[in-house]
Amino acid sequence: MRNLLAIADLERSDIERITDRAEGFAEVGRRDIKKVPTLRGRTIINLFYESSTRTSSSFELAAKRLSADVVTVKAAGSSIDKGESLKDTIATLSAYGPEAIVIRSPHAGAAELVARWSDAAVINAGDGKHEHPSQALLDVYTLRRRLGTLEGKRIWIVGDVLHSRVARSNVLAFGAMGAEVTVCGPPTLIPRGFETALGCRVSYDLAGLGEADVVYALRMQRERMRESFVPSIREYAAQYQIDSRRLGSRQLLMHPGPVNRGIELSPEVIDGPQSLIAEQVESGLVVRMAILYELLAGGRPRAGARVGDPDQLPGPTPIKEPA
Amino acid sequence: MSDSGSIASLDWRGGNGTAVGDLVLRRALVLDPRAGIDGTYDVVVRDGEIAELADPGRAEPPSPAAGGEGELIEAEGRAVFPAFFDPHVHLRTPGDEDEEDLETGTRAAAAGGYCGILAMANTQPPVETAADIRALRERAADDASVPTGFLACVTRGMEGEELAEMAELHDAGAAGFSDDGLPISNARVLRRALQYQRLVGAQIALHEEDHDLSRPAGAHQPHLGGAMHEGPVSAALGLAGIPSVAESTMIARDAALAAYEAARIHVQHLSARESVEAVAAAKQAGVEITCEATPHHLTLTDEAVRSLDARFKMNPPLRSEDDRQALIDGLRSGVIDCVATDHAPHSVDEKEVPFEEAAMGVTGLETAFCVLHTDLVLPGVLELAVLVDRMSAGAAPFGLELPSLAPGNEANLVLFDPEAEWEAGAEGWESRSHNSCFAGRALRGRVLMTVVAGRVAYRQRSFAMGVA
Numbered sequence A: 001m002r003n004l005l006a007i008a009d010l011e012r013s014d015i016e017r018i019t020d021r022a023e024g025f026a027e028v029g030r031r032d033i034k035k036v037p038t039l040r041g042r043t044i045i046n047l048f049y050e051s052s053t054r055t056s057s058s059f060e061l062a063a064k065r066l067s068a069d070v071v072t073v074k075a076a077g078s079s080i081d082k083g084e085s086l087k088d089t090i091a092t093l094s095a096y097g098p099e100a101i102v103i104r105s106p107h108a109g110a111a112e113l114v115a116r117w118s119d120a121a122v123i124n125a126g127d128g129k130h131e132h133p134s135q136a137l138l139d140v141y142t143l144r145r146r147l148g149t150l151e152g153k154r155i156w157i158v159g160d161v162l163h164s165r166v167a168r169s170n171v172l173a174f175g176a177m178g179a180e181v182t183v184c185g186p187p188t189l190i191p192r193g194f195e196t197a198l199g200c201r202v203s204y205d206l207a208g209l210g211e212a213d214v215v216y217a218l219r220m221q222r223e224r225m226r227e228s229f230v231p232s233i234r235e236y237a238a239q240y241q242i243d244s245r246r247l248g249s250r251q252l253l254m255h256p257g258p259v260n261r262g263i264e265l266s267p268e269v270i271d272g273p274q275s276l277i278a279e280q281v282e283s284g285l286v287v288r289m290a291i292l293y294e295l296l297a298g299g300r301p302r303a304g305a306r307v308g309d310p311d312q313l314p315g316p317t318p319i320k321e322p323a
Numbered sequence B: 001m002s003d004s005g006s007i008a009s010l011d012w013r014g015g016n017g018t019a020v021g022d023l024v025l026r027r028a029l030v031l032d033p034r035a036g037i038d039g040t041y042d043v044v045v046r047d048g049e050i051a052e053l054a055d056p057g058r059a060e061p062p063s064p065a066a067g068g069e070g071e072l073i074e075a076e077g078r079a080v081f082p083a084f085f086d087p088h089v090h091l092r093t094p095g096d097e098d099e100e101d102l103e104t105g106t107r108a109a110a111a112g113g114y115c116g117i118l119a120m121a122n123t124q125p126p127v128e129t130a131a132d133i134r135a136l137r138e139r140a141a142d143d144a145s146v147p148t149g150f151l152a153c154v155t156r157g158m159e160g161e162e163l164a165e166m167a168e169l170h171d172a173g174a175a176g177f178s179d180d181g182l183p184i185s186n187a188r189v190l191r192r193a194l195q196y197q198r199l200v201g202a203q204i205a206l207h208e209e210d211h212d213l214s215r216p217a218g219a220h221q222p223h224l225g226g227a228m229h230e231g232p233v234s235a236a237l238g239l240a241g242i243p244s245v246a247e248s249t250m251i252a253r254d255a256a257l258a259a260y261e262a263a264r265i266h267v268q269h270l271s272a273r274e275s276v277e278a279v280a281a282a283k284q285a286g287v288e289i290t291c292e293a294t295p296h297h298l299t300l301t302d303e304a305v306r307s308l309d310a311r312f313k314m315n316p317p318l319r320s321e322d323d324r325q326a327l328i329d330g331l332r333s334g335v336i337d338c339v340a341t342d343h344a345p346h347s348v349d350e351k352e353v354p355f356e357e358a359a360m361g362v363t364g365l366e367t368a369f370c371v372l373h374t375d376l377v378l379p380g381v382l383e384l385a386v387l388v389d390r391m392s393a394g395a396a397p398f399g400l401e402l403p404s405l406a407p408g409n410e411a412n413l414v415l416f417d418p419e420a421e422w423e424a425g426a427e428g429w430e431s432r433s434h435n436s437c438f439a440g441r442a443l444r445g446r447v448l449m450t451v452v453a454g455r456v457a458y459r460q461r462s463f464a465m466g467v468a
Helices: A012-025 A054-065 A086-094 A110-117 A133-147 A165-176 A194-198 A233-240 A277-296 B102-111 B130-143 B166-171 B187-200 B232-237 B245-260 B273-284 B295-299 B302-307 B321-333 B368-377 B384-398 B461-467
Strands: A043-048 A069-074 A100-105 A121-127 A154-158 A180-184 A201-203 A214-217 A252-254 B023-032 B037-046 B049-054 B071-074 B079-082 B084-089 B114-119 B148-152 B176-178 B204-206 B264-267 B288-293 B413-423 B442-452 B455-459
Touching: A012 A133, A012 A165, A012 A277, A043 A054, A043 A086, A054 A069, A054 A100, A054 A121, A054 A133, A054 A277, A086 A100, A086 A110, A100 A110, A100 A277, A110 A121, A121 A133, A121 A277, A133 A165, A133 A214, A133 A252, A133 A277, A154 A165, A165 A180, A165 A194, A194 A201, A194 B232, A252 A277, B023 B384, B079 B384, B084 B102, B084 B368, B084 B384, B102 B114, B102 B130, B102 B442, B102 B455, B114 B384, B114 B442, B130 B148, B130 B166, B148 B166, B166 B187, B187 B204, B187 B245, B232 B302, B245 B264, B245 B273, B245 B288, B264 B384, B273 B288, B273 B321, B288 B321, B288 B384, B295 B321, B295 B368, B321 B384, B368 B384, B368 B413, B368 B442, B455 B461
Parallel strands: A043 A069, A043 A100, A100 A121, A154 A180, A154 A214, A180 A201, A214 A252, B023 B071, B023 B079, B084 B114, B114 B148, B148 B176, B176 B204, B204 B264, B264 B288
Antiparallel strands: B023 B037, B037 B049, B079 B413, B413 B442, B442 B455
């Protein structure tokens, strides 16, 4: 695999391979020295045009655990702030010869453009409301650990689907792994044509939620009220909040974070025994290690380097292939 | 400008009245459906007019006239049509000459087979005073390869609030009025413009878009406006959608206003089935309404946007296959009067950015006929005669005489090689901008020469060398 741009580009076998490998990396985190030399000498640039805590920090930490050199560039305080175009920024950063660029952008398709402009492997860490593939992979990993398989499982994704890249990537990823996905939310926040486009079911109320094996809640932002998508956050919570009354005892609960306590989730379910939210964060690190491994391990030639160049850097020291 | 002028009476470099030599196109396949001409003739052009359609091989060889040598062209197997007229072009002058100017834009038009174009008023600043119109007309007399008319704004600064001085603008030579690029959202303002049309007389062309529907985040965040057609593709890409009803509801509103005020309107760039239906209903009810569709809406759909390539971003957006079929049906039936390109040049910097940030618009003059010939005529979807008619019919809504190949008419014609195969853009573009959504497409059929009022406005390069 050359880039990770969208779940829509992946086969089931790709998803399985990456999540299987993440399982192997979980062991590294239990060591005293949480580091392997796999990507020693490789340069990775994290380019974040939007604020992010878990995605940016977990990609950074994943790179470090694989011994790569990593630098994180955030829009605020950089030349991006001074009006530099994406293309110029990529040209500038490419001068450092990075093997990978991880990019988060408020615009759909940004990662694809970077892939066109750069020789580096490109990882989409969220592009507008389009896709967030590493989130979907870590969610699949989390569920596979808990359930063994997603085959035939019923997963409900509840909330603001319209503005959610997580919803798009997860519908595709869960569907590819054999789950039956239903998206649920206010009719104003489910895009026209979503069922046809992504191959899932749509429900406008929680009446059928009882069938779900997994309930995946999405962030509901307060500003949606001003844009008249919902009459009030109070009414949204009354209709769609996942609380201990609505969440059955055998159902698992997920959320991509950060959670708006008391809006999409009630406090008691966030910290309850069915919640996988903390596990999702843990999974984020190992899955992102597996993504970097997938794209960079195996002797990817340096940008511009020819085979047989005398000054070409030695390949990464192989470690035991994780189980 | 009178309201029944000839196309060549618009402003252009050839409008200075100097004589040119005769032109004889021998054994050409001549097709002018409006004039009922369809056969092989020798086309004789003299003194700027079609002098004669002679039996093949029978025309007198050209005689040198004052100021020019005559020319004989062997046109066997090649077609001659009335040259095309585009009522919807952006020449970006004044203000964005880095993207297009009168010289490059009209060269692109000539290369596409056009004998005349109308330029929109949404320049920087917009065309809203008589002085603006006069300045552009003067420039066109020096720079324009083909006759060019300039529209002026309906409202001052295109702000949709106060009327521009339409009477004075028309006296100064404005070819019509439009706030194209923006709708006239306020129904009261449009109603006043339609009432005022009784004094001014000129056509009012409308960009139909309800911003309340096309800017989903609401009016307080115009930068979050829709980026593409609302449908399954926008749902999958997570792009804000521009629903078809944002266009069709405005057409229905404005047709009702035009009917009430007994005014005439021209609806620009139809993109949706609902819009075709709204225009059909208005025509049925007797409203004086005309409309246009673009080559890209007639040949592409929102599936092209899956690539997130900003070359496929324009307003109105590419819509569904069903919408495209409705546009083709409308063009065939005549509900859609004409083809217009909405040629909208943009710099590379405005297009090599993420889709949502990219400017709206595509160029189109140089490929319009060839794309429609390749994608609609050759597969048998649209008759050649219908396409040839619709390519120049856009002159009529603006009070201009339609080009005709019948002897005695102004010689506005295009020489077309129906067999030539070429790749769009492979040899570069005449336009200063390269944001064509057809770049790289293999096309069949090529414009070899464009003649305006008897003057050669364009010669395709390899053809020019072949006859030299």
